[in-house]
Each structure stands twice: as structure tokens, then as C-alpha cells.
Amino acid sequence: MSSLISSYGLPRRSFLGLAVLLAANPAFTLGDARQPIFLSAASDRDDKHWLKAFTRNNDQLELLYSHQLNERAHAVTLNNKADIFVTVARRPGTSLLVGEVQSGGILQEVQAPGGRHFYGHGVFSADDNYFYTTENDYEDMQGDSGRIGVWRISNTAAEAGGEIVLERVNEFASYGVGPHELLLMPDEETLVIANGGIRTHPDLERDKLNIESMQPSLTYIDRQSGTLLEQKRLPAEFHQASIRHIDINAQGQIALSMQFEGEPFVRAPLVASHQRGEAIQSMLAPEQVQSQMAQYVGSIRYDQSGRFLVASCPRANMLTFWDVETGEFIRQLRARDACGVCAYEDGFLYSAGTGQIRYYDLIQRSVTDFTMSDDFSRGLFWDNHLVVA
Amino acid sequence: MMVMNKYLSNIATLALPILALTGGQLAYGQNLITRDEDWTAINLTVTDELVIPVYQNMQLVSLDLLTATENFCADISVDSLNSLRAAFHQSMAAWQSAQHIQFGPITYFNWNFRLQYWPDDRGTSARQLNALIASQDETVLASDVFPRQSVGVQGLPALERILFDENTLSDFQNSSYLCLLSETIARNINEISTGVSQRWVEEYRAIILDPVESGFYEGAEDLSIDFLKALQEAIAKIRDLKLLPALGESFAGARNRAAESWRSEHSLANIKSNLNSLELLFSAYTAAFYEEDVVSVASAFENLTATLVVLPDSMLLALADEEQYAQVQALHAQAEILHEALETALKNTDLYLGFNSLDGD
Numbered sequence: 001m002s003s004l005i006s007s008y009g010l011p012r013r014s015f016l017g018l019a020v021l022l023a024a025n026p027a028f029t030l031g032d033a034r035q036p037i038f039l040s041a042a043s044d045r046d047d048k049h050w051l052k053a054f055t056r057n058n059d060q061l062e063l064l065y066s067h068q069l070n071e072r073a074h075a076v077t078l079n080n081k082a083d084i085f086v087t088v089a090r091r092p093g094t095s096l097l098v099g100e101v102q103s104g105g106i107l108q109e110v111q112a113p114g115g116r117h118f119y120g121h122g123v124f125s126a127d128d129n130y131f132y133t134t135e136n137d138y139e140d141m142q143g144d145s146g147r148i149g150v151w152r153i154s155n156t157a158a159e160a161g162g163e164i165v166l167e168r169v170n171e172f173a174s175y176g177v178g179p180h181e182l183l184l185m186p187d188e189e190t191l192v193i194a195n196g197g198i199r200t201h202p203d204l205e206r207d208k209l210n211i212e213s214m215q216p217s218l219t220y221i222d223r224q225s226g227t228l229l230e231q232k233r234l235p236a237e238f239h240q241a242s243i244r245h246i247d248i249n250a251q252g253q254i255a256l257s258m259q260f261e262g263e264p265f266v267r268a269p270l271v272a273s274h275q276r277g278e279a280i281q282s283m284l285a286p287e288q289v290q291s292q293m294a295q296y297v298g299s300i301r302y303d304q305s306g307r308f309l310v311a312s313c314p315r316a317n318m319l320t321f322w323d324v325e326t327g328e329f330i331r332q333l334r335a336r337d338a339c340g341v342c343a344y345e346d347g348f349l350y351s352a353g354t355g356q357i358r359y360y361d362l363i364q365r366s367v368t369d370f371t372m373s374d375d376f377s378r379g380l381f382w383d384n385h386l387v388v389a
Numbered sequence: 390m391m392v393m394n395k396y397l398s399n400i401a402t403l404a405l406p407i408l409a410l411t412g413g414q415l416a417y418g419q420n421l422i423t424r425d426e427d428w429t430a431i432n433l434t435v436t437d438e439l440v441i442p443v444y445q446n447m448q449l450v451s452l453d454l455l456t457a458t459e460n461f462c463a464d465i466s467v468d469s470l471n472s473l474r475a476a477f478h479q480s481m482a483a484w485q486s487a488q489h490i491q492f493g494p495i496t497y498f499n500w501n502f503r504l505q506y507w508p509d510d511r512g513t514s515a516r517q518l519n520a521l522i523a524s525q526d527e528t529v530l531a532s533d534v535f536p537r538q539s540v541g542v543q544g545l546p547a548l549e550r551i552l553f554d555e556n557t558l559s560d561f562q563n564s565s566y567l568c569l570l571s572e573t574i575a576r577n578i579n580e581i582s583t584g585v586s587q588r589w590v591e592e593y594r595a596i597i598l599d600p601v602e603s604g605f606y607e608g609a610e611d612l613s614i615d616f617l618k619a620l621q622e623a624i625a626k627i628r629d630l631k632l633l634p635a636l637g638e639s640f641a642g643a644r645n646r647a648a649e650s651w652r653s654e655h656s657l658a659n660i661k662s663n664l665n666s667l668e669l670l671f672s673a674y675t676a677a678f679y680e681e682d683v684v685s686v687a688s689a690f691e692n693l694t695a696t697l698v699v700l701p702d703s704m705l706l707a708l709a710d711e712e713q714y715a716q717v718q719a720l721h722a723q724a725e726i727l728h729e730a731l732e733t734a735l736k737n738t739d740l741y742l743g744f745n746s747l748d749g750d
Binding site: 043045074090091120180244263264265287288291292296298314315317333334335336337338339352353354355378379381382383384 | 496497498499502503506511513540604605606607611614615736739741743744745746749750
């Protein structure tokens with residue numbers, strides 16, 4: 001295993017005012033902790049790829065900064081305490097972009113080790129010292145090729161003015177194939193991994209190579225030793241339900257979302273929950289809704305209470321809302337090409353491939369539109385995930 | 390040039406007033422139609438003229454199919470089988486005229502897959518149908534049970550498999566179960582067609598009229614995009630699923646059995662029905678596109694139609710002749726040109742068919 005590959009550290013403030021596009025509204029104060037900062041990957045009509053950060057100013061959304069990326073990213077990971085974001089390339093991309101959340105300054109660009117590519121997700125340790133990524137050991141075409149990359153973070157935010165360096169120090173097995181989203185459990189020592197189960201190889205574009213035999217799993221490992229702690233699967237008849245995205249609430253309950261690779265008419269679970277030591281609890285929408293979800297959930301998030309879920313279904317142009325306490329589907333909302341979702345106020349902010357960003361209030365059951373300047377939203381396709389700092 | 394004239398007259402009647410409203414200052418990358426009421430007017434025309442009549446026709450001809458099945462079973466003969474097969478062709482043609490509409494009521498209760506599950510790469514239909522026939526189980530044919538059976542035994546491909554075998558006549562003479570099953574499938578097709586048709590008339594038309602109030606759509610443009618996406622995806626389906634696999638690697642390697650409706654030898658007839666519907670649908674939305682893009686798309690449709698008209702209904706026949714094989718190749722290339730022309734037309738506006746929905750992870 002190679003250690004650190006093509007990474008280089010940059011002074012924390014070096015890119016301020018250079019690569020950063022400041023907001024259209026100069027009155028906005030960067031670093032104002034009261035303002036939420038939303039981050040998402042995006043692409044544009046010219047097939048350029050971006051990291052975009054924006055904030056809300058009453059009924060307006062205002063661009064804070066924008067960085068062009070050398071390949072399409074999938075999700076942005078935040079560390080609010082350390083004021084760091086990491087943008088992770090989507091499969092089969094190999095780059096991470098590290099920066100400061102508040103200022104938008106770029107700190108580092110990192111490449112995956114040889115023989116590895118990312119799956120678009122990462123997570124920080126609670127002590128801010130480590131960053132973990134889901135990866136593919138793509139030369140292994142037979143075994144459990146999923147890997148968890150371990151990156152040490154040096155000179156964190158506590159040392160203002162220093163350098164941030166992500167250094168590859170280790171890797172673990174993910175105990176599966178095609179690991180996708182991973183999160184840190186509330187005990188701060190356990191990583192929970194959605195092993196999607198689908199084998200791919202970067203030379204074969206995005207072809208899925210093992211649909212008939214795929215075995216996705218929800219897997220818990222010790223973040224320090226990499227030891228397997230628990231692994232759960234859906235019933236065997238749903239082995240083609242690729243567990244892709246997960247969220248976690250304060251009670252340590254995991255919400256799972258799936259993408260079903262089997263027959264399009266099968267009533268397969270696309271949303272589920274899991275509590276350590278128990279079986280996965282599947283949740284199904286009424287038949288008329290479930291059959292329209294197109295066997296695909298793109299993103300899943302708890303609301304701020306940790307009781308309600310949103311599961312985005314971009315192929316069905318809708319968001320679905322669920323109550324994990326009762327295990328029931330609540331309602332659906334039309335939202336063309338919407339995929340990115342994050343908990344915000346009494347509901348969720350959601351972003352779409354159409355360039356739209358809207359807020360859905362769970363209590364009022366109302367949708368709020370925002371005004372956005374043309375240079376911010378026009379011709380922009382918001383990618384899979386949206387996060388808020 | 391008849392087709393071209395039809396498109397240009399649509400531009401004259403629909404696009405010019407809208408351009409006039411904006412002073413003709415629109416640049417590429419903007420929508421030519423900006424008002425909800427303009428989108429709704431087109432959506433409503435499409436619904437009333439190109440959607441509801443098509444489903445109502447399906448309802449009618451599938452009833453004829455059921456009657457023909459019952460007649461055949463009452464008098465199993467070459468003549469009654471020929472009548473039944475003709476009725477099947479009519480039902481399949483009616484479905485092919487509606488096949489591109491993959492949103493709205495057709496997606497309820499898996500009605501789309503229950504009418505036609507194709508392509509069936511895993512052989513689901515053959516496996517399930519053979520098992521059902523071997524079981525001779527009449528309880529699963531009950532009206533409240535059959536809709537819950539595998540989609541592979543419920544729709545047009547299942548009936549085609551039963552009706553277009555070289556031994557169909559003798560098989561039916563030797564098995565009363567085949568009659569019960571065929572009648573059940575034909576009744577199921579008619580019930581689904583009736584359900585879809587009624588839902589459009591009684592529910593979905595109201596949604597078309599007021600898409601936001603219904604909660605089903607974000608706006609009239611959102612709904613129009615469903616129609617345009619149906620158009621673009623159907624063209625891709627013709628190119629990628631209905632033509633390319635059958636062409637194989639070469640004339641010698643052509644694979645008729647990879648084509649849709651190969652048993653009934655109507656693979657190319659299906660594409661004729663598809664294109665007729667798709668061209669009408671596009672012509673309804675020409676006001677949404679720049680004139681030169683409309684001309685490109687119209688020309689691509691015209692070329693496809695011209696190639697198709699000289700080909701037989703049967704892919705088997707077409708692929709057996711080297712010259713006609715080349716024509717099917719040309720058809721595939723023209724479908725690609727049509728797809729690209731429509732993609733360009735869409736790109737030149739602000740209409741997006743999908744980003745996450747087409748290439749998510």
C-alpha cells in the first residue's frame with residue numbers, strides 16, 4: 001500500500017481572494033456564524049464541475065464562493081468544529097478537495113492512492129484527527145474489494161495560520177463490495193458503512209459487473225482497528241437492493257436508502273432503518289407511490305428532530321417523507337430531479353438537477369421558493385448531495 | 390415536404406405570438422415559452438388529442454381482442470386463429486402508440502409492466518408462463534388473483550408467446566387451459582387499458598389543467614417536460630433496444646429474436662406506430678424550440694419515416710435480405726440523428742430532462 005499520493009499542503013489563507021468568488025451581495029459577512037452555509041457539488045451546461053457554497057438571506061439565496069473541480073464530485077463532508085470541508089469525487093474519481101467552510105479558501109488537493117478510487121463520500125473522526133473515505137480496490141475483481149481509506153489530518157483549525165494536510169496513513173476492509181456512504185456513530189468509535197454490493201472497474205466506465213450475485217450490507221467497524229463489529233443484510237430476496245446512502249440520528253438509529261437493481265416491478269424496500277443488534281426494518285410506501293419511486297433513492301436525511309426522514313427519488317421527480325417512529329410513509333412531494341437534501345429549520349432544504357433549490361416545511365407542509373441571481377443558478381445542475389454548515 | 394410544412398405552420402401559429410410578447414429578443418439558453426398558460430394550452434391539446442384518444446383506442450381494441458379470443462376458443466380453427474392474431478396486432482399497435490407515455494396512470498399498480506414487460510433479458514416471461522401452463526392451476530386465473538401474478542404472464546408478450554407458436558392450433562385443441570389462460574390475459578389487458586383510460590379522463594386531465602393545485606407538478610412547464618422526456622426516451626428506446634440488438638455485429642450475426650414482437654413478426658410495425666405518435670407529440674411542442682432546431686428534428690423524423698416505409702413489418706424478413714439489413718442499419722443511424730437533433734433543440738432552451746435522474750449515483 002502506498003502512503004501519501006500526490007497530496008500537498010497549502011497555507012490556510014493562501015487562496016483567499018484568489019480562487020474564491022465572493023458573494024454577489026458584498027454586504028454579507030464571511031464567517032458570520034449565524035448564517036447557514038450550504039455546500040454542494042454541481043455541474044454546468046459546458047460539462048464543467050464545481051463546488052458551490054451559498055447562504056440564505058431572507059427570501060434570497062446568495063452565492064458565497066465557487067471552485068471549479070477537475071472531475072465531478074458527489075458529496076461534500078463537513079467538519080464544523082475545525083471549519084473544514086472535503087469534496088469527494090464520485091465513482092470512479094480520485095480527487096479530494098479540502099478547504100475552509102467559512103472563507104472558502106482551498107487548503108489542499110489530494111489524490112487517491114494508486115489502484116484506488118473514491119465513491120463520493122467521507123467522514124471525519126470526532127476528535128478532528130482523521131478522515132475516512134470509501135474506496136474501491138479495483139484490481140481485486142473477485143473478493144470484497146471495498147476499502148476504507150484512513151487519512152490523518154495535521155494542523156487542524158486550532159492552529160490557525162498553519163497548514164492543513166491530509167495524509168494517507170492506513171486502510172481497512174469495508175467487508176463488502178462497492179462501499180458508498182459512511183458515517184460515524186454517536187459513540188465516536190464506530191464507523192457505519194453502506195456496502196452497496198456492486199462491483200465496478202474504472203476501465204469499464206460505470207458498468208455494473210455482478211448484479212446477479214451482489215450482496216450489499218450495512219456494516220459496522222471499529223474506526224481505530226478496522227475490526228468488523230456487526231453486519232446486517234436485507235432478506236435474501238432483496239439482495240439486489242444496493243444499500244447506498246445512510247443517515248444517523250442522536251439515538252444512533254441508522255436510516256438506509258436503497259437502489260434496486262432487480263426487476264422494475266418488484267415491490268422492493270427502498271427505505272429502511274436499523275438499530276445496532278437488531279434486524280433491518282424495511283419501510284414501504286403505499287403501492288401506488290412505491291411503484292412510482294422507480295426503484296431508486298438518491299439521498300436520505302433525518303430532520304432536526306431525528307424522527308422524520310426525507311428520501312429523494314430523482315428518477316420519480318419526487319421527495320418522500322417518512323416517520324421512523326411508526327415506520328410509516330407520510331407523504332410525497334413533487335420535485336423535478338431533486339436529489340440533494342439536508343435538515344434545515346422545520347423541514348428540509350432540497351436541491352435539484354434543474355438548478356432549483358427549495359425549502360419544504362414539514363409542519364406547514366409548504367414549499368418556499370427562493371430568488372437566486374442568474375449567475376448563481378442558471379444552467380447549473382445540483383449534484384447528488386447538499387450539506388449545511 | 391408535407392411533414393416540414395406541418396411543422397412550420399405550427400411555428401407560425403404557436404411560436405410567433407409568444408416571441409412577439411418578448412419582443413423577439415430571446416437568446417439561446419432561454420425558454421421560448423415562459424407563461425404557464427401557454428404550456429398548459431399545449432399540454433391540454435396533447436392530452437385531449439394525443440393521449441386520451443390513444444388510451445381509449447386501446448380500451449376498444451383490447452375488448453375486440455377479448456372477443457376474438459373467446460370466439461377462437463369457441464371454435465378452434467385456422468380462420469378463427471387468424472382473426473385472433475389480427476386482433477392481437479391491433480392491440481399491440483394501439484399499445485405501441487401509447488408506449489412512450491411512461492408517466493401518469495400507466496405507472497400506477499405496475500400497469501406499464503403488466504401490459505408489456507420488455508425487454509425481458511432474464512427470461513422471466515417464459516419461465517413464469519411455462520410454469521403456469523404446466524401447473525394447469527385455474528385458481529390463479531380468478532379476476533382478483535391474476536393481477537397479482539408475475540408481470541411475465543399478464544400482458545401482451547405472454548399472449549403473443551401463446552398465440553404465435555407454430556403449434557398454437559394443436560396446442561389449443563389439446564389443452565382447454567390455454568383457452569382459459571388466453572381469455573384471462575386478454576381480459577386483464579382490457580381491464581388495465583380501461584383503468585388507464587378512465588384515470589386520464591377522470592383524474593389526470595384535471596391535473597393537466599391545474600398542475601400546481603393538484604400537487605402533482607411544480608408547474609405547467611414541469612408537466613411539459615414529462616411529455617418531452619417521454620419523447621426523447623422513446624427515441625432512445627427505438628435506437629438502443631428495438632434496433633441495435635437485432636442488428637447484431639453484422640448481416641451474418643443479425644439477431645431477429647432480440648427484437649420486440651419477433652414472434653408475431655411485427656417488430657418494425659411497432660416502430661412505425663411509435664414514430665407516428667412521437668412525431669405528432671413533437672409537432673405539438675414546436676413552439677418550445679428554435680425554428681432551425683424544429684427543422685432539424687422534423688427532417689430527422691422525415692428521413693426515418695422514409696426508410697421505414699419501404700421495410701416490411703417483420704424484422705425477420707428485413708434481416709434476411711442484405712439490402713434490407715442495410716436499411717435497418719440506416720434506420721438505426723437515423724434514430725441516432727433524431728435523438729441528437731432533439732437533444733440539441735432541448736439544450737438550446739432552458740428545458741432540462743434530467744441530471745440526477747439520468748446519471749445519479
